[in-house]
Amino acid sequence: GGGGSNLEVKVFGYDFDQTNKISEELTQFLKTQTGFKDISVSRDKDKAEIQIIPDRNKLSQLGLNTSILASSVRNRILGYTASKYKEDGTEYDIIVKYDDNYLTTVKDIENMSIIGPRGNIVKLKDIAQIKQMFTTPNVEHENKIRVNKIVTTLQGRDLGSAVDIINQHIKTMNMPKNIFVEVGGAAKDMQDSFKDIAMLFVLIILLVYIVMASQFESLREPFIIMFSVPFAVTGVFLSLFITGTTLNLISGIAIVMLVGIVVKNSIVLIDFTNILRNRGMSISKAITASGKSRLRPILMTSLTTILGMFPLALSTGEGATMWQPMGIAMIGGMVFSLIISLILVPVIYSLFGNSRIKRIRKNIRKNI
Template sequence: MIAAIPGVVDVSQSAEEAQPLLDFVIRRDLAADFGIPPAAVGTALRALIDGEEVSSVRRADGGSDPVVLRLPETLRSDPAMLGALPVAQAGGLAVSLDQVTRREGTLGPAVIEREARERVITITAGLDGRVLGDALADIDRGLAVLDLPAGITTAMGGDAEELGDTVASMAMALGMAVICIYLVLASQFASFLQPLAIMAALPLALIGVGPALLLSGSTMNIYSMIGLVMLMGLVVKNSILLVDNANQHRRAGLPLAEALIRAGSTRFRPIIMTTLAMIFGMLPLALAIHPGSAQSASMAQAVIGGLISSTVLTLVVVPVVLTWLDALGTWVVRHLTAAAPPHGAGTSP
């Protein structure tokens, strides 16, 4: 299934071809009749086939070599001879292997791999002209329709596992960045509502990231994710300039609507200048004009796309959101004041 996915190459698995095996299955009822524990049969057979270290020989140079006792090759490879060998004693008589076991010819793995005490088979593959995330999505869809036997599970490792960990870490970093931005803005503006209007520019930045990466032929990777985290701090700069200037006009006695209009005309040039300075500063990296910079070019491309969309939309969206939040705050204060009892009011006993 994996080999049939476009862009996936060099598919291989760790399990080699099955090897013929000869199993001696213990007949527990007969072993119990003889009074022979099954473990004793296994221990004797292991010593006969695999060998057992019984002594050591000291060399002239002071070292030592182990002395291993086991059956000769001719006996180890002859099932009939193995079956006739004594493996235990019962009532003073030797009990042969065939008397307490039965022989079964089977197939088994040449090498047994284990991970977390479970048998595993590792399937590895490479990519050729395909993005890792897209290939993983195809593999997941293929695994979903496979009718796997009971007890068999699948799990991703390697680059796929690292990609999942990276996305989770970057999502946590993005969330922490948003929380820290709100806390700083709330303390600086002495308001819980105005930071929400300023942070309305954050989703506006995401609007331009996708088209920028698409036009440049880049993907959402670790570098473009770093660019997203950078955007969280860059795009609120325009909103801060706009809202701070509007607050200055409001303190001078202007209504909110007129204060926002004046702030937009006053701060339009600084907003455009600072945004263009950041965009042109990112252009060399985004164009990958230097050797070795192509890998991290997606970071600059994401930043440029986010700056363009946020700058254009901030001048429209942030004043609207600020107006709504101001009306909401006024409504809440009015209703709380109306619900509160007059100062000093009460009933006499």
């Protein structure tokens, strides 16, 4: 989901002017798009400052040094606590400093009087050079590269569409060769989480298949049962689409959970079909009989899970929006897999069984 998620657009590069220009362009673009709120840039704009560069030769001739010069300038601008004043038990600092009215221009600073250790008075401009500069107040680094971050909060827009809009705009920008842009924050976390979930999904499918293969002592029947998994995932996507819910980390966890749940119905059906086959029934009769016999327990177990998820899917309390996708995904996946277990899995079992019988008969004819 997108409400309240933070999104970072990172502009990497060593050139301040270029990265500031790209950051400003991206900031203005985000301000024109809906769903992006509280847009801020991590790097402050350049600030004007006055630098005092002392002439060390002149300082030494007058018996001064940089420490005396620095403390003299600081005391005249910020003030020096000369003494303390007590009244009615309260103590007040007596601060001596230049009047702010006499510190309004660079000339005022240049004409500031500095008293040396010999009692000699000299103007600041005679012993130092005063320069007006523009400096960047803060510089962030990531992986040893300068970075400027544009941070925004998403409201009424999901994370996926926000990333797509930004990436599409980045492609249209005239990007210098030494500058590159990366989308981070919650978007980066989401991508990493989905990669982990995808890997976990594949691992669980393999583990479930291995467990069923060891129990059925066959590679064919677990393969038939696993057909219910992709259709369960289809049911998840359909339910999320119908309800207007986005695919996020919570619904991704629900997909992983469904792998172990949806194969249960097919296992019950295939296992009983095998028992009937071993008793001498034909494939078609065994499938029909197992369907009639196992319909009720399959419906009962599936409906209990589906109904148990309804409070989670329909809840409106505090924090409900976070867990709703799990309930919706579980219901959609279970409903779809229930239909597939009762219709498609028996059909696939019949096809595999008939093809196996044909191969056996063919081998018998060859031997004869």
